[in-house]
Amino acid sequence: MSQSYDHLHAQSIEDPESFWGEAAEAIGWFKPWDTVLDPENSAFPRRWFRGAETNTCFNALDRHVASGRGEQVAIYYDSPITDTRRSITYAELLDQTARFAGVLQELGLTKGDRAIIYMPNIPETAVAMLACARIGAIHSVVFGGFAASELAVRIEDSGAKVIIAASCGIEPGRIVEYKPLLDGAIEISKHKPDHCVIIQREQSQASMIDGRDIDYHSAMQTAKPADCVSVSALDPLYILYTSGTTGQPKGVVRDTGGHMVALYWSMKHIYGIEPGETYWAASDVGWVVGHSYIVYAPLLYGASTVMFEGKPVGTPDAGVFWRIIQDYDVKALFTAPTAFRAIRRDDPQGKLIKTYDLSGFRTLFLAGERSDPDTIQWAEEQLDVPVIDHWWQTETGWSIAANYAGVEILPIKYGSPTKPAPGWNLCVLDEGGHEVEPGQIGALCAKLPLPPSSFPTLWNAHDRYLKAYFTVFPGYYETADAGFIDEDGYVFVMARTDDIINVAGHRLSTGAMEEVIASHQDVAECAVVGVADELKGQSPIGFIVLSAGVNRPHEEIQTECVQLIRKNIGPVAAFKTAIVVERLPKTRSGKVLRGAMQKIADSQTFKMPATIDDPIILEEIEEALKLAGYAKG
């Protein structure tokens, strides 16, 4: 491949079969593909590498051990929160994974069965994911910050046969007992798993249910290693549930072949990493970034990955990222802008940065939310390396737009995640589906076909898949992000077009929060909007209208609504503010004017909608917001 971004991107659009066919040579296949990409007249969506057989775990572990990487560290586990560090070589990781795959097989888990993984950032989580991949089972990792009811939805929808969980997660100042949450979730779920494998952590011993629960460490002692099962390139590797526009999350399905090809390509060309080097994604395995860039991409590529159980600040201080970069000779770090805002808040002069040797560090990557230019510039000045913003979604599994550390770093324009990744034929459409002029805002869309790794369906919900992403603009994938592309081809992602908000890089649905608040007995109606937050980018606030005749103190009801969200969605929602108001502003047709409320809270000017029913209500909302510390003018 020629080493210019323009050339690579043009080739990927003009001749996707050659581009991805060549990229796929880096992967080990048990059987070659019949076609790189389904022909144009085939069923929707067109699939990559049909006919091929392979195994993701084989590519991530066995292949490297066979080629002499056995003694190289695969995972550096660094947990300042438990004061633990461990290095696991590829040979050790293969041994543990093969044995755990044997445990899962003994429990009856076979190809195509689902397993839920409810675990913190510990190496056993990677072992569990890879073990599922090894036997062709489909894993679904659930982030630890979700409540039992969210876990229950995922158990039920996936129909998981086995659940793999740790006894606890650890947050600063508190132990999060997973087992009671898990038991509660199984009780709520109509579908019951056959077995739960529990990893007892020394910080908390979970009580076990006889016959159903199995102790991980005991099972591993007697386990027989399992071999890799050959699966189709089209078979699902995992389901990852993400917020949709209703309380029912979307089960994003990732396939096997295209996923490996795209991730492998990205390690070299986007992240500029060589096999054997250390790469660190400071995210959580429960998110897509954790799936792709803590576990799969670095291991497929033969790099060493860092599994970090801690926070950017407070574990113990804002220097922890620099300590890890120094200790493991990290070449590239991938994290969310929020993490950098937190570090900057605690160490504005970057004094801690100067106490570590970061001479081996080459590039910082940010994603998950819009990178504000201020944060990027601060990071550039402090670290003296390129800071690359890149844009992606759970649905895609890798970048939609990025800069290319392994090809050429294109000049950076602050506020832009630079240019489309290979295979992404991006454009901006107006409401009528027409391409707009450069610089004009509209719906960011991608001309089909989507590149490898993009989701082929939503689990149990193919109609929702078609309706949510491909119906408004036929022939395009609707990203649900609004933005523009400038005259130089730089992409700018400005806001979501749906009710999704981004809180500390975590994707949350305000619609789902509204469903929860509406279930409160005293609430007649409500609206949740995401307002600007200096640290987390956005944070949710709720407006509540009480049912007629309710005369309990407002503070009481507000507190109950905050607790209800924590109980039903989880602490990760970071929902701390509910405000009782007399009425919600609406259009004459009854549509709640959430955008206007958000702008008032953020003290932004806005155009009074011509269709507003009663403008006075917005003044009432402003008063209520001022009392709650927002709308400062």
Ligand code: COA
């Ligand atoms: N298990 C259980 N609870 C969790 C959790 C987990 N895995 N992760 C977060 N939580 C809880 C937190 O304890 C907190 O609870 P609290 O309300 O009782 O304090 C709540 O969820 C919100 O957590 P968080 O978003 O982490 O906010 P914070 O105020 O604790 O920390 C930052 C602020 C900036 C340090 C933190 O948000 C951060 O590290 N951000 C980087 C985000 C990131 O890496 N995103 C990945 C996308 S690439």
Ligand code: AMP
């Ligand atoms: P998730 O599916 O959790 O990865 O969230 C995806 C959403 O996060 C996108 O649709 C965007 O709204 C937002 N996002 C991710 N990366 C960026 C970025 N670099 N710039 C702006 N928004 C981003």
